[in-house]
Amino acid sequence: MDTVLKEQLVFAVQKTLRIKERKPFSELRCLNLFAEILTVDCELKPTFLFDYSPARAEQIQKYVQELQKTGLLSRDLHILSIEDNTLIVNLNKTIKHLERTLQENGLPIIDVSSNWDNPRRAEACVTEQVKVQLELILKHLKSQVVQRGKRESGTVSESAIFSSEWNLCTLFGFLLGFPVSYWFDFKKSFENCLSMAELRVFSVSAFCPRISKNLKHQMYSFSVPEILYLDFQNTIERWNRDLMFDFNMQSSFSEFSISINIAREPAIIL
Known part of the structure; x- marks a missing residue:
């Protein structure tokens, strides 16, 4: 990336995201943030949680509008607010992703409620509840596609949706494109049973020459309890194949790699 484009990316952040009394973003942080947006723009991820x-x-x-002015983005992205959280969404990619997820026989959800000794597959009543919630979000996103057709090309659309009944940890897992998602009964407790559980941690990274030849960007990081890995192995392997297909369809990132580590942590915050 040449100096002029780096300056444009830093300027876009400084112009739109500055918070009073907070230190400005470093150049590296500005470039990493752009890489996050780029993964959504080139359909390697359906959404990015800001x-x-x-x-x-x-x-x-x-900020996204400023990025579009640089000509570095190829798609009109959408800003979705869910309570106090903001997601940057590739509408077409996210809609296709949710439609495919909802067509599967049972959602890949792991129940990590604090009342269990070990994580387990979520019961049918949980998966059906989450399915209804995802269907509502899908319907909302489809309505935004219709609305986008009425807007001027190049504009960044925005909308908001939320229900106090939603477990956002679970829904974000699906919206962010993870192959499996965690669930816990937040009405009883926000704690979970993952403390010192053996977790298989997956990290997906790639280089982005448009930003830097030497900067490796982490696109995904998620975990699955080792005790349940075989239950979800086919789902994760299919997810990996689909991601490789998407990776081969784009030219912004190169040298795809996936690492797998086994970890135990005294506390896991979801």
Whole structure:
């Protein structure tokens, strides 16, 4: 990436995402943030959950609009607010992803409620509840496609949706494109039973020459309890094949790699 484009990316952040009394983003942080957006733009991920700063949804919307002015993005992205969280969404990719997920026989959900000694497959009543919630989000996103057709090309659309009945940890797992998602009964406790559980951790990375020849960007990181890995092995392997197919369809990232590690942590925050 040449110096002018780097300056454009840094300027886009400084212009739209600055928070008073907070340190400005470093150049590296600006470039990493752009890489996150680029993975959504080139359909390697359906959405990106913005967690770089407490910026408001309208600030993030303006930031993406600034990125579009650089000509580095090829698609009109959407800003989706869910309670106090903001996701940057590739509408077409996310809709296809949710439609395919909902067509599967049973959603790949792991129940990690604190009342269990070990994580387990979620019961049918849980998966059906989550399915209904995903269907509502899918319907909302489809309505945004219709609305987008009425807007001027190049604009960044935005919308909001939320229900207090939703377990956002679970829904974000699906919206972010993970092959499996965790669930816990948050009405009883926000704790979980993953403390010191043996987890198989998957990390997916690639280089992005458009940003830097030497900077490796982590696109995905998720875990599955080792005790349940065989139950979800086919789902994860299919997810990996689909991701490789998508990777081969784009040219922004190169040298795809996936690493697998076994970890135990005294506390896991979901």
